Amino acid sequence: MQAVPRITVEVPVLGVGAGPADYEELGQHVDALRRPNGLHLTLLHIGILADFSRDVTEWTKGITPAAVATRETVRWLQALPVLDGFPGTAERLIVLGGGGISGLEVDVPQQVHDYQVSLVEGLRGLLDRLLVDNVDDFILGSQALGFRYPHWVPHVAVGRPRSRSREPVSIPPVTVTFGASRIRNGQFLPAAD
Structure with a gap:
């Protein structure tokens, strides 16, 4: 059974450092280093669209049906402007979430913020x-959105931390090149009629 895809707005990583060896160097700090061709920086996580729409319906006590939430969300996503590609730099690895993910903390240009x-x-x-009231409470409470922290830290998840320490690990500075923004799994979005 195939997992239902999560919808995010992201930018793909086109390159880390001067070549593959620069990325592979991270393996000394990270277990299960992810393949470089799937790396990305998430700008906004929507989650599973059906779950997001259900969250809206429950929050509005049925005033906004899930079908309406889905249709309007798809329209909004498809109308988003595209952010052009850009370079960033990374100088440390950070531990994300519950401690199971290691990420490159990336310094990005102001236009990305x-x-x-x-x-x-x-x-x-x-x-x-x-018709969602208390929008900020909804954003922090929606299981689909998964917001846990009000402050966005630009990062690229690269694998599992090798150590149990939650302290950042300094690495030699490396350039990270990003492509234009896109909707991850956008091909699975329903038609917006």
């Missing part, structure tokens, strides 16, 4: 149109 803020503001506007 601005774009990410515009995504969150756009999400707030979408939720307002879907």
Whole structure:
């Protein structure tokens, strides 16, 4: 049985450092180093669309049906402007979430931070149109969205931490090149009619 895909707005990693060896060097700090061709930086996590729509319906006590939430969310996602590719730099590995993921903390240009803020503001506007009250509480409480921290830290998940320490690990500075923004698993979105 295939897992239902999660929907995110992300930028793909086109390269880490000067070549494959620079990325493979991270293996001395990370177990189960991920394949470089699937690396990305998440700008906004929507989660499983059906779960997100169900969260909206439950929050609005049925005022906004799941089908309406789905349709409007798809329209909003498909109308998002594209963020052009950009370079970033990473100088340390950080432990993410519950400690099971190690990520490159990436210093990105200001326009990337601005774009990410515009995504969150756009999400707030979408939720307002879907008649969600207390939008910030919904964002932090929605299981689908999975927001746990109000502050966004640009990062690229690269594997599992080798050590149990939650302390950041310094690495030699490395350039990370990103492509244009895209909707991950966008091909699975239903038609917005």
